[in-house]
Amino acid sequence: VESLKQAFEGKFYIGTALNLNQIWERDPAADKLIKSQFNSIVAENSMKSMHLQPQEGKFNFKDADKFVAYGEANNMFLIGHTLIWHSQAPSWFFKNEKGEEVSKEVLIERMRNHITAVVSRYKGRIKGWDVVNEAILDDGSWRKSKFYNIIGEEFIELAFKFAHAADPDAELYYNDYSMALEGRRNSVVKMIKNLKSKGIKISAIGMQGHLSLDFPKVEEFEKSILAFAAEGVKVMITEMDITVLPMPNRNIGAQVESNFAYKKEMNPYEDGLPKDKQTIFEKRYLDFFKLFLKHEDKISRVTVWGVTDADSWRNNWPMPGRTDYALLFDRQYNAKPVVKQIYRFG
Ligand code: XIL
DSSP: OOSHHHHTTTTOEEEEEEOHHHHTTOOHHHHHHHHHHOSEEEESSTTSHHHHOSBTTBOOOHHHHHHHHHHHHTTOEEEEEEEEOSSSOOGGGGBOTTSOBOOHHHHHHHHHHHHHHHHHHTTTTSOEEEEEEOOBOTTSSBOOOHHHHHHOTHHHHHHHHHHHHHOTTSEEEEEESOTTSHHHHHHHHHHHHHHHHTTOOOOEEEEEEEEESSSSOHHHHHHHHHHHHTTTOEEEEEEEEEEOSOOOOTTSOHHHHTOHHHHHHTOTTTTOOOHHHHHHHHHHHHHHHHHHHHTTTTEEEEEESOSBGGGOGGGSSSSSSOOOOOSSBOTTSOBOHHHHHHHTTO
């Protein structure tokens, strides 16, 4: 086979995230890769609430409409990311005209309005929604977001109900990172049980695949796939990338982060990735794809978070201006050797 989508045909969708340039087809080489390699897409930023509703009631659907048109023109399975998330949400969402925090009732109405407007606009076209993103912390406790603090944990079921009402056929997902951690795993299982016990639709769990060369262990990731699938939902690997860079100490403060030596230490591969690191990187991708194939009956989609290394958000997070090599295609738009290995799975 000669493409990722051929390699996984009949098993699961293989997707990628599109940035603005790619949505508007301003990057011909990326466009070629997207159309030949992937059969599912998600917008990297264009469907987050701050982009879709920058001011109350003033929606900006231009980029999202183009994204949907792109996917339909190319027969792709379209994912909407994301309806309710504490990050990249406009600040008006949580405030009244006086700048005070809104009441529970007002915030619920805003959630309802946002979700209804967005989901109904793409009814029958966007096939699955990341309804709630990142509501649980590593230790399994609730993230103390504005949604949680103002509404309480009920915000989750409300979001799923509003989305379901707007498009009863759409798949509805809960999506989060570091899902291999036991604390988060257990709390997500509880969340699925709670929603199901109330008759609220949840179709799948999205496990953001933001991995590194040594975290998480494949076995821990597998435990979470099994735990979620055992609750009767599908599992998806969303947002996959594998950073090869050291993790900056986020508590160290801006003073040290602006220090030249420290910056250099945190950005060691500006001139290319050494062979030994490349080998570990390739093995890591292969180990994970082997795991996904082992559980292909439980997994409905695997999405990588960007097309080429140049696109990857990892170059800028958790520290800006680095050179990472996290994705499957290099900065020259060439498939990395690991991609050829993946073709052999087909
Ligand atoms: C990231 C995008 O890739 C960046 O371009 C943006 O600046 C910040 O958000 N978890 C998610 C994604 O659910 O939406 C995030 O995407 C990465 C982490």
